[in-house]
Amino acid sequence: DAGVTQSPTHLIKTRGQQVTLRCSPISGHKSVSWYQQVLGQGPQFIFQYYEKEERGRGNFPDRFSARQFPNYSSELNVNALLLGDSALYLCASSPTPGHPYEQYFGPGTRLTVT
Amino acid sequence: AQRVTQPEKLLSVFKGAPVELKCNYSYSGSPELFWYVQYSRQRLQLLLRHISRESIKGFTADLNKGETSFHLKKPFAQEEDSAMYYCAPAGSGNTGKLIFGQGTTLQVKP
Numbered sequence: 001d002a003g004v005t006q007s008p009t010h011l012i013k014t015r016g017q018q019v020t021l022r023c024s025p026i027s028g029h030k031s032v033s034w035y036q037q038v039l040g041q042g043p044q045f046i047f048q049y050y051e052k053e054e055r056g057r058g059n060f061p062d063r064f065s066a067r068q069f070p071n072y073s074s075e076l077n078v079n080a081l082l083l084g085d086s087a088l089y090l091c092a093s094s095p096t097p098g099h100p101y102e103q104y105f106g107p108g109t110r111l112t113v114t
Numbered sequence: 115a116q117r118v119t120q121p122e123k124l125l126s127v128f129k130g131a132p133v134e135l136k137c138n139y140s141y142s143g144s145p146e147l148f149w150y151v152q153y154s155r156q157r158l159q160l161l162l163r164h165i166s167r168e169s170i171k172g173f174t175a176d177l178n179k180g181e182t183s184f185h186l187k188k189p190f191a192q193e194e195d196s197a198m199y200y201c202a203p204a205g206s207g208n209t210g211k212l213i214f215g216q217g218t219t220l221q222v223k224p
Binding site: 003004031033035040041042043044045048050055056057058090092094100101102103104105106107 | 146148157158159160163200202204205207208209210211212213214215216217
């Protein structure tokens with residue numbers, strides 16, 4: 001198993017644009033979490049989805065949204081991009097609902113907003 | 115507000131020396147507590163959790179509820195321990211939310 005995969009690896013967007021980031025969990029994992037990591041800081045929780053339902057949401061504006069598909073892959077959407085959205089976006093999957101904090105991370109997508 | 119503090123951005127020790135990476139949290143209740151690690155050019159990964167009381171790669175973490183601390187310790191550091199370490203209490207409500215500290219870079223010199 002390749003582990004959690006994310007695409008794209010890098011992308012550059014302009015202020016005001018919209019972006020979609022994608023994540024495929026480890027086979028058999030039904031839960032996906034998204035984090036934002038700004039340079040020099042620890043990851044900040046954005047969302048967790050389990051069985052296509054939002055299980056948790058962090059302190060992010062409504063410009064951030066996500067969804068999970070029947071195959072448990074997930075997309076993170078960010079609208080009306082701001083310069084401050086530039087960050088590494090991490091996806092993580094969890095094996096069981098009873099252990100939502102045992103998270104396996106992907107390599108991340110580096111988003112640059114100019 | 116739930117908060118976690120890792121006071122040291124960088125901890126540099128010599129091989130064979132003891133290591134203690136500090137973590138303090140402000141919290142209500144009894145959160146689950148975790149340490150995550152990121153080695154150079156690798157993904158962030160779970161190192162250990164306080165519930166299991168295990169020792170992983172020689173590391174242990176002691177929960178002190180009175181001081182609200184969860185320090186990570188190893189008696190004899192190895193060069194391969196060099197990495198970024200994050201303390202991560204779980205958020206309340208079983209939402210899957212981990213609250214990461216700013217991280218401490220451990221540098222083990224030969």
